[in-house]
Amino acid sequence: MKKRLMGALFILLTILLAGCQEKVTPEDRLAEYVGHWNKGEFATMYKDYLNKGTKEVFSTENFVERQEGLQKDLGIKNVKVTYTKPAKDKEWDIEKPADFPIKVSMDTVAGPVEFEKTITLVNESRDEDENWFVKWDTSFIFPELGEKDTVGIATSKPARGEILDRNGLSIAINGEGEEIGVVPEKFTDETSKTKLAELLGTSVEYIDRQLNQSWVRPIDFVPIEKVAKHETSLLDEAIKIKGVTYQKTPMREYPYREALSHLTGYIGVITAEQLEKRKVKGYTEADLIGRQGMELLLEDRLRGSSGVRIYIKPPEKGAETITVAEIPAVNGETVSLTIDAELQKKTYQAMKGEAGTSAAVNPKTGETLALVSSPGFDPSEFMLGMSGEKLEELKGRPLNPLLTRFAYSYAPGSTIKPITAAIGMEAGTLDPTEGLTIKGPTWSDPSWGGDYKVTRVHAEAPNPIDLNKALVYSDNIYFAREALDMGYESFIEGLKGFGFGEEMPYVNNLEASQISNDGKIGSLGRLADTSFGQGEMLTNILHLASMYEVFITDGVMYKPTLLMDEEKSQVWKEGLVSAENAAILRKSLRNVVVDGFAPAANLPSVPLAGKTGTAELKAGGEERGKENGFFVTYNSENPTFILAMMIEGVEDNDGSAYVAELASTIFAPGSGE
Known part of the structure; x- marks a missing residue:
């Protein structure tokens, strides 16, 4: 009897305790559900929180796998779901649904998405227990999303930025070309295929x-090959083949073609190596990218950014899509260079296809007005894809049109003599009025020993030889003796003052000018050689032009610039020559043209000043004995630009006088100077 009473009391106590336990509220359930939602735990949400009606409509695949897939495909991150809490004393009726306002936000590949909705929980019995469960539909993914709708993602490509010259002339633009194709119903002769294949x-x-291809019908235009619109001969030959025609197509254009080819470069299909580095920036295997020159150097500015759009597509035919989120495409920048494209073209043409390089700079700002490598190539051929056979043919040409010559440095020869003079004058060891007596064609210092001698070209120069005569007659012995008077330290420090031995502060990668291979001068003979631009001295063509600025600016050399948005007239080097000494050198440089050995440069209406130079190549093999000819010049009365030109292999073509003749045509009346 006692045991029965104890059992009854235990059962009663259990019932009483259960009745005292606080029941789960819909808010409690929603807080748990939102916690799983924020973590992307869709399987748990489906299994433990969705009501019976929802599960009858949506399978695990429709709920779990779909949302997981969308999160991955749309780059959904940072999901944050919040709800408005009810009053603390809110009483819930299990016979009625519980509604809560919620706010959903997330980041996607197409930008942020935010929306507000009302979520409903209903009380249901499950496994003999009562609880609150969520009523769900696809609008909780995106408000506009219907049960049978699909979600898509689309990208839009930006327009590539264009490259212009300082005057707004087109250098690299989004123009048009021609696409050669065939119409199948007219292209029926089998021999036509062979002809077209050989032509293209x-x-x-x-x-x-x-x-x-599956889409091709007999009446369709089937594209075969894109060509630049200036390939008129090719187009004319193509349409002679029955069934072949062509039509306009968007294409990158390079209006100045060979004249600017090495500077502008070209775009082409992205390489595997480039793709590996740029995948994180959204590049794909089908993208075009800068492959050389400014197209490559300015890639990040010219590319722009792709647009991305997330959209909902209803199942009904013809129904309009609904945009969920969108980041519009941003076109690339239009970049202006300091280059004067017409001056560049004139300079290229003046070089007559000879192997060489030229640079023109504004002496009062440091702006690069021309930067030429000759011969050039047609950038369009590379942009459209060049066959291996054609590429090998170009590489095999004697003058190597693919070599970007302005990127390299060369022995400057006698064009360095005005710089040597300026260093000596500032060091106080060179008196421009003092004449040296120099006899015979060769000279050597007794202390040198060995057979080395300095050789002069014009032994007929009348003594005494002062600075002016030394420049007019380009006397190697004069400058060798002056360099020995200066000594190693003064000469080396002077050259460093002009930027030798350091990288030029320039957007394009050019070889640094050097005093010697190790930056030192190891013997008096080498010191003599270096004074007139031989030995191991090398300078790139742009640096050579820039060094002559000091004669016009009274000692200032400006930082060379290539982009119009760079600050102009930034001082790179200063105090290199006094105003008095600069005036003396300006006068002598004019006399070099009037009285010297480049008569073609002595134009009757344009008073050119400048200095010629010839450098013998010291390399072995076929190059040994060959000479590069130089001329650095400017209009002495109106020095709007300094031009430096180098032509290879002038040993059999009147030496540097030939270069002076070519360069002077750029300044001749009617040339646009």
């Missing part, structure tokens, strides 16, 4: 693949 440098197999 492709294969019959490739043409067949194009014709056998």
Whole structure:
């Protein structure tokens, strides 16, 4: 009896305790559900929190796998779901649904998405227990999303930025070309395939693949090859083949072609190496990218950024899509160079296809007005894809049109003599009025020993030889003796003052000018050689032009610039020559043209000043004995630009006088100077 009473009391106590336990509220359930939602735990949300009606409509696949897939495909991150809490004393009726306002925010590949909705919980019995469960539909993914709608993502490409010259002339632009193609119903002669393949440098197999695409109908235009619109001869030959025609197509254009080819470079299909580095920036295998020159150097500015759009597509035919989020494409920048494209073209043409390089600078700002490598190539051929056979043919040409000559440094020869003079004058060891007596064609210092001698070109120069005569007659012995009077330290420090031995502060990568291979001068003979631009001295063509600025600016050399948005007239070096000494050198440089050995540069209406130079190549093999000719010049009365020109292999063509003749045509009346 006692045991029965104790059992009854235990059961009663259990019932009483259960009745005293606080029941789970819909808010409690919603807080748990939102916690899982924020973590992307969709399987738990489906299994433990969705009501019966929702599960009858949406399977695990429709709820869990779909949302997981969308999070991955749309780059959904930082999901944050919040709800408005009810009053603390809120009483819930299990017979009625519980509604809560919620706010959902997330980041996607197309930008942020935010929306507000009302979420409903209902009380249901499950496994003999009562609880609150969520009523769900697809609008909790995106408000506009219907059960049968699909979610898509689309990208839009930006327009590539264009490159202009200082006057707004087009250097690299988004223009148009021609696309050669065939109309199948007219292109029926099998021999036509062979003719077209040979003309375009492709294969019959490739043409067949194009014709056998699933979309092709007999009346369609089937593209085969893109060509630049200036390839008029090729286009004329193509349409002679029955069934072949062409039509306009968007294309990158390079209006100045060979004249600016090495500077502008070209775009092309991205390489595997480039893609590996730029995948994180959204590049794909089909993208075009800068492959050389400014197209490559300015890639990040010219590319722009792709647009991304997330959209909902209803199942009904013809229904308009609904945009969920969108980041518009941002076109690339238009970048202006300091280059004067017409001056560049004149300079290139003046070089007559000879192997060489030229640079023109504004002496009062440091702006690069021309930077030429000759011969050039047609950038369009590389942009459209060049066959291996054509590439090998270009590489095999004797003058190597693919070599960017302005990027390299060369022995400057006698064009360095005015710089040597300026260093000596500032050091106080060179008196421009003092004449040296120099006899015979060669000279050597007794202390040197060995057979080395300095050789002069014009032994007929009348004594005494002062600075002016030394420049007019380009006397190697005079400058060798002056360099020995200066000594190693003064001469080396003077050259460093002009920027030798350091990288030029320039956007384009040019070889640094050097005093010697190790920056030192190891012997008196080498000191003599270096004084007139031989030995191991090298300078790039732009630096050579820039050094002559000091004669116009009274000692200032400006930082060379290539982009119009760079600050102009930034001082790179200063105090290199006094105003008095600069005036003396300006006068002598004018006399070099009037009285010296480049008569073609002595124009009757344009008073050019400048200095010629010839440098013998010291390399072995076929190069040994060859000479590079130089001329650095400017209009002495109106020095709007300094031009430095180098032509290779002038040993059999009147030496540097030939270069002076070519360069002077740029300044001649009617040239636009």
